[in-house]
Amino acid sequence: xxxxxxxxxxxxxxxADASGVxxxxxxxxxxxxxxxxxxxxxxxxxxRVLRKIEAIVRAEMNAAGALEVLLPAMLPAEYFQETGRxxxxxxxxxxxxxxxxxxxxxxxxxxxxxxxxxxxEVKSYRExxxxxxxxxxxxxxxxxxxxxxxxxREFLMKDAYSFDVDEAGAKASYxxxxxxxxxxxxxxxxxxxxxxxxxxxxxxxxxxxxQVLTQSGEDAIAVSDGSDYAANLEVASAADPALSPPxxxxxxxxxxxxxxxxxxIADVAAFxxxxxxxxxxxxxxxxxxxxxxxxxxxQLGGVETVLVVVRGDHEVNEIKLARALxxxxxxxxxxxxxxxxxxxxxxxxxxVGFVGKIIVDRDAAIVARGIAxxxxxxxxxxxxxxxxxxxxxVADVRSVVxxxxxxxxxxxxxxxxxxxxxxxxxxxxxxxxKMGATYLGEDGVAHPMVMGCYGIGVSxxxxxxxxxxxxDDGISWPTPIAPYHVHxxxxxxxxxVMSAGKxxxxxxxxxxxxxxxxxxxxxxxxxxKDADLIGVPLRVTIGGKGLASGIVELKRRGDRSKAFxxxxxxxAADEITxxxxxxxx
RNA sequence: CGGGGCGUAGCGCAGCCUGGUAGCGCACCUGGUUCGGGACCAGGGAGUCGGAGGUUCAAAUCCUCUCGCCCCGACCA
Numbered sequence: 001x002x003x004x005x006x007x008x009x010x011x012x013x014x015x016a017d018a019s020g021v022x023x024x025x026x027x028x029x030x031x032x033x034x035x036x037x038x039x040x041x042x043x044x045x046x047x048r049v050l051r052k053i054e055a056i057v058r059a060e061m062n063a064a065g066a067l068e069v070l071l072p073a074m075l076p077a078e079y080f081q082e083t084g085r086x087x088x089x090x091x092x093x094x095x096x097x098x099x100x101x102x103x104x105x106x107x108x109x110x111x112x113x114x115x116x117x118x119x120x121e122v123k124s125y126r127e128x129x130x131x132x133x134x135x136x137x138x139x140x141x142x143x144x145x146x147x148x149x150x151x152x153r154e155f156l157m158k159d160a161y162s163f164d165v166d167e168a169g170a171k172a173s174y175x176x177x178x179x180x181x182x183x184x185x186x187x188x189x190x191x192x193x194x195x196x197x198x199x200x201x202x203x204x205x206x207x208x209x210x211q212v213l214t215q216s217g218e219d220a221i222a223v224s225d226g227s228d229y230a231a232n233l234e235v236a237s238a239a240d241p242a243l244s245p246p247x248x249x250x251x252x253x254x255x256x257x258x259x260x261x262x263x264x265i266a267d268v269a270a271f272x273x274x275x276x277x278x279x280x281x282x283x284x285x286x287x288x289x290x291x292x293x294x295x296x297x298x299q300l301g302g303v304e305t306v307l308v309v310v311r312g313d314h315e316v317n318e319i320k321l322a323r324a325l326x327x328x329x330x331x332x333x334x335x336x337x338x339x340x341x342x343x344x345x346x347x348x349x350x351x352v353g354f355v356g357k358i359i360v361d362r363d364a365a366i367v368a369r370g371i372a373x374x375x376x377x378x379x380x381x382x383x384x385x386x387x388x389x390x391x392x393x394v395a396d397v398r399s400v401v402x403x404x405x406x407x408x409x410x411x412x413x414x415x416x417x418x419x420x421x422x423x424x425x426x427x428x429x430x431x432x433x434k435m436g437a438t439y440l441g442e443d444g445v446a447h448p449m450v451m452g453c454y455g456i457g458v459s460x461x462x463x464x465x466x467x468x469x470x471x472d473d474g475i476s477w478p479t480p481i482a483p484y485h486v487h488x489x490x491x492x493x494x495x496x497v498m499s500a501g502k503x504x505x506x507x508x509x510x511x512x513x514x515x516x517x518x519x520x521x522x523x524x525x526x527x528x529k530d531a532d533l534i535g536v537p538l539r540v541t542i543g544g545k546g547l548a549s550g551i552v553e554l555k556r557r558g559d560r561s562k563a564f565x566x567x568x569x570x571x572a573a574d575e576i577t578x579x580x581x582x583x584x585x
Numbered sequence: 586c587g588g589g590g591c592g593u594a595g596c597g598c599a600g601c602c603u604g605g606u607a608g609c610g611c612a613c614c615u616g617g618u619u620c621g622g623g624a625c626c627a628g629g630g631a632g633u634c635g636g637a638g639g640u641u642c643a644a645a646u647c648c649u650c651u652c653g654c655c656c657c658g659a660c661c662a
Contacts, residue, residue: 012611012623013597017655037654085662091586092661109662143586143660151661423662453662491621525622532622543621 001484003518007044010530020216022466023148025475029534031462031483038145038153045534046462048483050156053461054135056187056480057158064180066131066160071113073137077103079112083434094139094153106139111431111453114161118449119437125165128439128449129173133160135458147216149463150419156459162452163432165441170426170450174206177424177454185210185422187585188461189478190468193418195221197232207425210456211418214467221418222400226411234319237396238404238413241363248368252383254352260378263347265312268380272371279312280364280372280384282349284338287327305333305341307354309372310361310398317399324359324395348373351390352381358392365394419464420457427451475535476557479583484516486576487536489527491543500542500569504552507573513580532557537583540567540576554579 007030014024015034026032031046042050058068080086080093086105094106107113114132122130138157145153162173178194185192190212197209209232211221222236223229231237262268269276287304306325310316322330335346341356342349350372351358364370370384386392404413429448431437438446457464469476479485486508490501498519505517516536518527524543531539541553541564551566554576567575 009595009612011596015596016591016598019655034654089662090660111662140661144656144658146656455662523620523622523624525620525624528622530623541621545621 001514001516003516003520006516008530008534009043010533018148020147020150020463020467021470022150022463025466025470025533026148026463029475032149034148036153038142038151040149040152040154045483049462049465049477049481050459052481052483053188053458053465054156054158057184057456057458058135060180060184060187061133061158061160063183064131064176066133066180068134069114069117069132070134070136071107071110071117073107073139075105075107075113077105079116080105083112083431085112092140092142094141107136108138108140109455110134110136110159111161111427111451112435115431115435115437115451118161118163118432119435122163122437122439122449125439125441129162129164129169131160131162131173131176133158133454147463149459150218150467152459155457158456158458160454162454163437163449164452165439165447165450167426167428167450170428170452171206174424174426174452177452178208181210181422181424181454181456184456185212187480188465189480190421190461190465192421193221193223193230193416195223195230195232195418196235197423207423209420210422210424211416212421212461212464212468213416213418214464215417216467217417217419219418219420220415222404222413222415224406224408224411224413227406227408229406229408229411229413233399233415234317236400236413237320237407238363238400239407239409240396241366244405245366248366251385251388252369254381254383254389256374256376257380257382258378259380262380263345268371269312272380272382274371274382276312278367278369278371280309280351280367280370281312281314281316282351282354282372283308283310283316284333284341284349285316285321285330286333286337287322287325287330305337305356306330307341307349307351307356307358307392308361308397309351309358309364309392311364311367312371314361314363314398314401316361316397320399321359321397324397342373342375344373344375344379345377348375348377348379350375350381350384351386351392352384354390358390359397360386360392360394361398362394362396363398365392419460419467421461421464422454422456424454425452427453470535471558471560473529474533477535477537479537479580480585482535482537484514484536485538485580485584486513486515487531487534487539488515488517489524489531489539489541490517490519491524491527491541493521494544496547497542497544500547500552504540504542504569504573508576511573511577513577538576538579540572 009030011028014027018024018027030043033041077086096104098104135158139154142153145151164170164173192210192212195209195211220233222231222233259268262271265276265279285306285308287306308316318330338346353375365386371382374381400413402414406413432448432451437449441447466475490497505515508515537557539555550569552572553564554567555564
């Protein structure tokens with residue numbers, strides 16, 4: 001493809017409203033354009049990347065035995081009404097009416113529609129298992145679209161749904177997808193981790209997220225350096241400290257000390273000259289029950305006050321806390337509630353003498369000579385020992401931090417930022433039971449199909465790849481998803497150079513190599529800058545000087561040095577082809 | 586939805602406070618000189634200043650309403 005005919009418009013500056021590295025670079029490289037908040041055009045260059053990702057996803061889904069279908073994006077309300085999501089989805093659902101005034105919406109996800117398809121098409125256990133997938137545009141009226149392609153209102157997603165006769169079958173289908181997803185992310189050339197995650201409203205289901213590691217990720221994940229353990233920070237645990245307790249200092253008698261005006265841990269730590277890890281950070285939480293157990297009406301208003309104690313250098317993890325309490329939701333008490341519960345100003349809460357339920361994090365429970373508020377304004381208590389000076393239920397309620405021991409044995413945890421690009425989980429019979437998607441079993445009885453669902457954010461992956469693969473000069477695509485394999489840069493418009501460019505392009509194309517030939521009448525600097533920005537993995541430069549000595553220059557995009565490989569013109573196409581094939585794996 | 590910010594040429598911005606009918610850089614077009622890491626000179630095209638209403642002899646500028654966009658937070662099967 002000749003640059004002059006490819007509708008490639010690069011720019012030195014990005015629009016002021018572009019935010020995030022991938023948004024800026026994709027826009028500057030002329031791959032996408034914003035049409036509205038969370039709504040984008042894909043220009044030819046950007047579309048090529050999107051299609052490459054799609055192709056890899058398709059190939060692996062097909063290889064895993066999934067069947068491709070295409071469901072509508074425009075949906076009558078009745079299906080979501082059937083499962084309660086017509087209202088349950090809230091404002092995220094893009095609703096509209098047709099000319100007759102009937103309710104419709106654009107599909108944000110397709111559990112209902114696929115379940116409807118399955119209940120109509122599948123009658124017998126003989127037809128199961130079945131895995132159907134599609135690559136389709138989804139619509140979600142996000143409260144806050146952001147960062148270009150990372151969080152859109154219209155986006156391309158691959159969604160797959162498996163149907164099985166029982167849990168064991170569903171588990172097997174899920175395993176197949178787990179393997180397929182690992183193959184997909186590996187082939188995409190991305191550094192990712194499969195992590196266990198909060199399974200959300202479904203509760204207790206098997207699920208895994210595929211997180212692509214980038215500094216700009218919205219999610220935090222903890223990864224072990226000595227084992228396979230990896231988990232979303234929402235659910236990550238460190239090894240139980242009680243199993244390998246540190247040497248303890250001999251207990252001292254409890255003392256109350258005057259700490260006038262020192263309410264924050266940093267403050268008191270400086271005042272008492274003690275490390276923050278000796279502190280027992282004591283936070284008053286309110287926990288509600290109900291919604292998660294499905295009995296909101298019975299339990300509504302049932303609010304419990306709990307004092308949560310974690311080490312001073314640790315943070316409470318509210319998701320883990322809610323789980324430990326069996327609560328549907330937990331939130332920090334406001335100032336007044338704290339004062340009511342502790343009898344002291346905020347900043348002076350502590351477990352000693354606290355009246356009410358106390359949850360102690362495992363690490364806080366083994367702190368020796370602990371320091372905490374005295375539940376009396378301007379006083380702290382020191383030399384506290386759990387079990388001796390206060391009682392509390394011990395649980396794992398803190399977020400893990402860098403350096404924590406991995407829970408499955410060897411290794412230390414390190415916290416990374418990640419972008420969720422895929423999520424697989426077992427749905428069970430949640431949708432099939434509600435919608436009557438049943439099959440007749442060998443026993444002649446109708447059973448609900450056991451489902452799983454598996455999503456990949458295809459368009460999000462375009463941006464994710466850029467977030468992970470870029471430098472100051474632009475994008476540096478992994479070869480499997482690069483818009484072209486080779487960026488041919490011809491310098492000047494001399495007949496010899498142009499004709500050599502034309503010949504090399506033709507030779508490469510004949511070998512199945514995708515070539516972008518910058519045939520513009522531009523100065524070398526402009527061409528090199530654009531090549532770096534666009535990020536094609538191999539750059540081949542044809543210049544008069546090189547040509548005179550019979551060579552062209554080959555350089556990898558990621559290589560920041562001035563060095564290049566001099567390829568004899570006669571065998572350049574062969575060598576370049578070899579290099580591309582090697583990079584494609 | 587709460588808080589903050591911004592809408593002036595395709596893009597980045599100045600002008601607004603203190604009203605007098607719009608300017609700079611990049612990009613684009615023409616001609617010329619250049620040519621291995623975003624050249625230079627000369628000339629040129631392009632904007633109902635987001636929209637509506639109001640104040641005024643006069644509004645990009647002041648007032649009211651409204652739409653859009655961005656950021657932080659809440660939310661996110």
